[in-house]
Amino acid sequence: DTGVSQDPRHKITKRGQNVTFRCDPISEHNRLYWYRQTLGQGPEFLTYFQNEAQLEKSRLLSDRFSAERPKGSFSTLEIQRTEQGDSAMYLCASSLVGRGAEKLFFGSGTQLSVL
Amino acid sequence: QQQVKQSPQSLIVQKGGISIINCAYENTAFDYFPWYQQFPGKGPALLIAIRPDVSEKKEGRFTISFNKSAKQFSLHIMDSQPGDSATYFCAASSRGNEKLTFGTGTRLTIIP
Numbered sequence: 537d538t539g540v541s542q543d544p545r546h547k548i549t550k551r552g553q554n555v556t557f558r559c560d561p562i563s564e565h566n567r568l569y570w571y572r573q574t575l576g577q578g579p580e581f582l583t584y585f586q587n588e589a590q591l592e593k594s595r596l597l598s599d600r601f602s603a604e605r606p607k608g609s610f611s612t613l614e615i616q617r618t619e620q621g622d623s624a625m626y627l628c629a630s631s632l633v634g635r636g637a638e639k640l641f642f643g644s645g646t647q648l649s650v651l
Numbered sequence: 652q653q654q655v656k657q658s659p660q661s662l663i664v665q666k667g668g669i670s671i672i673n674c675a676y677e678n679t680a681f682d683y684f685p686w687y688q689q690f691p692g693k694g695p696a697l698l699i700a701i702r703p704d705v706s707e708k709k710e711g712r713f714t715i716s717f718n719k720s721a722k723q724f725s726l727h728i729m730d731s732q733p734g735d736s737a738t739y740f741c742a743a744s745s746r747g748n749e750k751l752t753f754g755t756g757t758r759l760t761i762i763p
Contacts, residue, residue: 578753642694
């Protein structure tokens with residue numbers, strides 16, 4: 537069990553550029569979540585997947601954001617035409633639903649800075 | 652809309668003392684209340700969680716107290732240690748882990 541892996545750990549980009557983050561969940565976990573955390577705040581829910589199906593998206597997820605989880609394994613979060621307000625830590629989490637108590641495991645996040 | 656209010660924002664406790672962090676919620680549909688611990692540069696890690704059918708849950712040095720009528724819950728860390736220095740977040744949900752609403756966090760510092 538290597539935990540939830542996120543790549544890259546840090547990303548600096550210029551306003552207007554597109555960025556893509558990757559999340560590799562714990563093997564066999566069927567749920568995958570994306571959260572956003574700004575400095576001094578708690579994580580805010582963005583979206584989640586059950587296997588490859590995206591089941592819910594927050595209103596925080598504007599049309600510039602898109603998330604995918606092809607084949608129900610890793611997931612990508614893409615932000616198009618980045619804005620300075622997108623600067624935040626993007627956290628991925630995974631869990632296994634259906635076998636006992638569900639426990640959520642977070643990765644260490646991708647820190648995005650938009651200049 | 653902040654549905655989970657957390658206090659204090661920061662807390663300094665002497666080693667061996669009791670650390671207490673409080674949270675209050677508004678949404679009466681919430682039925683799952685976890686606490687997370689986060690170290691710098693890391694993601695949050697689940698510490699302990701409670702459902703409203705019990706008023707208290709204890710795991711080692713960590714205890715959650717839950718008051719359904721007051722819509723409040725708190726985390727108590729007994730015999731606080733320097734290694735407990737971290738940021739703590741309460742959270743709540745009406746659907747398990749599907750859509751957690753987090754508090755704003757408490758930065759805990761344990762001094763010798």
